[in-house]
Amino acid sequence: MHMMDIARNSVRAGAKVVEISLNFQSIDNSMELSISDDGCGMDQETVNKVTDPFVSTRITRKVGLGLPFLKMNAEQTGGSISIDSEPGRGTRVKAGFLRGHIDCIPLGDIPGTVALLICGTPDVDFIIHITQDEKRFNLNSKEVKDELGDVGVYNPEVVNFLREMVKENMEEMSIQ
Secondary structure: HHHHHHHHHHHHHHOOOEEEEEEOOOOOOOEEEEEEEEOOOOHHHHHHHHHOOOOOOOOOOOOOOOHHHHHHHHHOOOOOOEEEEOOOOOOOOOOEOOOOOOOOOOOHHHHHHHHHHHHOOOOOEEEEEEEEEEEEEEEHHHHEEHHHHHOOEEEEEEHHHHHHHHHHHHOOOOOO
16 A cells, blocks of 8 residues: 555656556565656655654645655565655655565555556556566556557556556566
8 A cells, every 4th residue: 555655645746657666676585665756846854754644745634644654664674765856856755675574564456556546547657667586567557548549547447457467467476
């Protein structure tokens, strides 16, 4: 759910392109999640505060738990988080996890999350990179939309196709 939450932050920040990378390394059983966008970005003062659960850039509520929970979950596994942002240029959030750590939460439904992001936000282009050591899978929603033509990405058959494509590629890379 971290991936969904942070990507939705990007969409709320006005991003038209969101790039999500999941990098799995067998040698140290680690994973890095990186989400970059071309949204409105944040100044350094805001970046310094966004991992505080009682700080939010949203005006509808005063609490923001997405980044604080991501930070907590990464750090409790021995990992870390970094946030780079600049007003008008976008934001990049990176979180590293040691997957073998007893406190590492399960990976979750990555194929379903990718399909939901693409199909639920058709005006945003998502670029997805999933790597396991030297193996790599890439998915660009703009290319999918171009190929579909008049068929919307929200079509249930497209949703199922995207989910299955990501699932099969992750299984080929032995990611679970």
